Each structure stands twice: as structure tokens, then as C-alpha cells.
Amino acid sequence: METAGGAERGPRYDDEPERSQELREVRAGDVRIVVARYAGYCYGVERALRITEEAIEGAEKPVATLGPIIHNPTVVGQLAERGVDVVDDPDEVDSGTLIVRTHGVAPSVVGGARSRRINVVDATCPFVAVAQRKAAALREAGYAVVILGERDHPEVAGLEGFAGDGAVVVEEARGLPVERLRGKRVGVVVQTTQTQANLASVAAALAPVARELLVYNTICDATEKRQNAACELGAEVDVVVVVGGRNSANTARLAQLCRAIESRTYHIESAAELEAGWLTGARRIGVAAGASTPDAEIDATVKALQELCGG
Numbered sequence: 001m002e003t004a005g006g007a008e009r010g011p012r013y014d015d016e017p018e019r020s021q022e023l024r025e026v027r028a029g030d031v032r033i034v035v036a037r038y039a040g041y042c043y044g045v046e047r048a049l050r051i052t053e054e055a056i057e058g059a060e061k062p063v064a065t066l067g068p069i070i071h072n073p074t075v076v077g078q079l080a081e082r083g084v085d086v087v088d089d090p091d092e093v094d095s096g097t098l099i100v101r102t103h104g105v106a107p108s109v110v111g112g113a114r115s116r117r118i119n120v121v122d123a124t125c126p127f128v129a130v131a132q133r134k135a136a137a138l139r140e141a142g143y144a145v146v147i148l149g150e151r152d153h154p155e156v157a158g159l160e161g162f163a164g165d166g167a168v169v170v171e172e173a174r175g176l177p178v179e180r181l182r183g184k185r186v187g188v189v190v191q192t193t194q195t196q197a198n199l200a201s202v203a204a205a206l207a208p209v210a211r212e213l214l215v216y217n218t219i220c221d222a223t224e225k226r227q228n229a230a231c232e233l234g235a236e237v238d239v240v241v242v243v244g245g246r247n248s249a250n251t252a253r254l255a256q257l258c259r260a261i262e263s264r265t266y267h268i269e270s271a272a273e274l275e276a277g278w279l280t281g282a283r284r285i286g287v288a289a290g291a292s293t294p295d296a297e298i299d300a301t302v303k304a305l306q307e308l309c310g311g
């Protein structure tokens with residue numbers, strides 16, 4: 001199995017900084033408040049927001065993003081106040097700049113907007129871009145392309161655009177059209193937020209079927225790192241507060257995983273939602289956050305918890 005760890009991959013996650021112990025733990029009297037080892041913006045989100053800032057400063061106006069740039073209503077609201085619109089369809093834009101978010105889009109979407117003289121700024125995460133290039137390369141080399149991912153996810157729609165009309169999207173091994181793929185040269189690319197276990201089961205199911213099997217492991221480990229860190233924390237504390245947008249799938253998943261470990265888990269969008277009653281008797285409180293939660297919201301949550309605990 002070839003991984004996406006070659007020269008094309010760009011920045012590596014090993015560079016993603018863990019929170020230092022000093023930043024991670026504060027006290028409020030007898031209560032310790034601990035932030036998960038990995039929490040908040042991932043590389044791709046941070047980069048997309050930086051690109052958006054640059055567009056606000058210098059790109060042709062008006063500026064719009066194709067879908068919310070991140071799943072965080074506070075950040076999207078702040079950008080709206082600065083004139084950045086969110087559109088669902090590129091045809092809603094007839095001038096200025098259109099920003100493609102981290103999930104990426106099919107090449108036809110970018111081509112269509114550019115043909116109408118829209119300035120397209122591409123904030124596709126470099127890890128997603130690797131998966132897109134691999135999908136296109138498999139199609140060009142004549143492989144039957146299998147995309148492992150969520151059928152309705154925008155990243156998968158973008159990958160389909162690179163993989164071509166014959167590509168098959170599956171969410172798990174059970175969905176594989178085995179007879180259609182039997183005896184063929186099969187190439188696999190993976191939505192960046194899939195789990196390694198799901199990829200392993202799809203690869204195992206294809207191995208005896210395909211004449212030749214080429215698997216590009218294009219999974220990015222930012223999500224897994226946040227999930228593992230939140231679960232570790234959940235096992236050590238009396239209460240977990242998960243902070244981030246309710247429309248953020250990765251944040252909601254963190255809350256779900258933590259709740260399975262510690263039933264006193266609360267998902268909030270902002271510190272203002274915290275309730276003192278949640279903290280009764282707690283000696284250790286954990287704070288976890290998804291890849292679309294700004295540091296400012298994590299910090300505000302820690303501060304509010306300190307105040308509620310009398311620190």
C-alpha cells in the first residue's frame with residue numbers, strides 16, 4: 001500500500017505543535033482544568049483562514065466563500081461583518097473573489113468560475129489536494145477508481161470530479177461493487193478524515209478481487225490526534241467540556257466519543273453556555289476542541305471555568 005507520505009504530501013503533521021504543559025493546565029483553587037494535548041485548528045483550517053485574511057486585505061471585492069470557510073458560526077459571523085459572504089453555488093457570484101475552502105471542489109467548478117472572470121482563490125487543504133491528484137492520476141492510468149468516503153461530503157464530491165465519471169464512492173467495505181471490480185486494476189483514494197480501520201477493511205476486501213490493487217492512503221491524522229487526545233483526557237477527568245460549532249461534524253464526534261468514556265460531557269459553542277451545576281464536585285475538568293475551534297474560544301472556556309470554580 002502506498003501512503004501519501006511522499007514528496008507530494010507537503011507539510012507533515014509531525015510539525016503540528018502539541019500544547020505545552022504550561023498552556024494545558026490551570027488551577028482554580030483545588031480544581032484542575034486541563035486542555036487536551038491536541039485541540040483546535042488543524043493545519044488546513046489555519047491556512048484557509050490565513051488565505052481568507054489575505055483576500056480580505058488585497059483581493060478583488062466582493063469576497064465570498066463557497067460554503068462556510070469553517071464550521072464555526074462565530075468565525076463565519078465575524079467574517080460576514082467584514083464583508084465576506086457565504087454562497088452555496090458559484091453561480092451566485094458574478095464578480096470579485098470566490099474562495100474555495102479546505103474540502104476542495106471538482107476542477108469544473110474552478111474552471112466554470114474562472115471562465116466568468118471570477119478571481120478564484122484556492123484554500124483547498126494541501127492534504128486534500130494530494131488525494132485529488134492521486135485520484136486524477138489513477139483515472140489517467142486506467143484504473144477503476146474507488147473513493148472511500150462519505151457519499152454526501154463536499155470533499156468526496158470534489159474527489160469525484162478528479163476521479164472521473166466511472167469512479168465508485170463507498171463508505172465501507174460492504175458497499176463495494178465486487179462483481180464490477182473483479183479482475184480489474186483497482187485504485188483507491190480516501191477522504192482525509194476516514195479512519196485507518198475502515199481503509200484497512202476496504203483494502204482487505206479488494207485484495208482478492210482485483211487483478212492489481214493500488215491504494216493511496218490519503219488519510220490526514222489531525223482528526224485522529226484530536227480524538228485520541230480527547231479520549232485520553234476523558235478517562236482522567238470528572239467532567240469534559242467540548243467546545244466548538246454544533247455544525248462541526250468533527251467536534252460533535254469528539255463529544256460523542258468523550259461521552260462514551262465520561263457521561264458528564266457537555267458540548268458548547270461558546271463559554272457563555274457553561275453552567276455551574278455541571279461542575280458540582282469535579283476536581284479535574286477537561287476541555288477538548290475540534291479542528292475548527294479557534295484558540296480564543298478554547299481560552300475563553302478555560303477562563304470561564306476558572307471563574308465558575310472560584311479561581
Ligand code: SF4
Nearest residue numbers: 042044125127192220
Ligand atoms: S483535517 Fe487534515 S485534511 Fe482536513 S483541513 Fe485539517 S489538515 Fe487538512
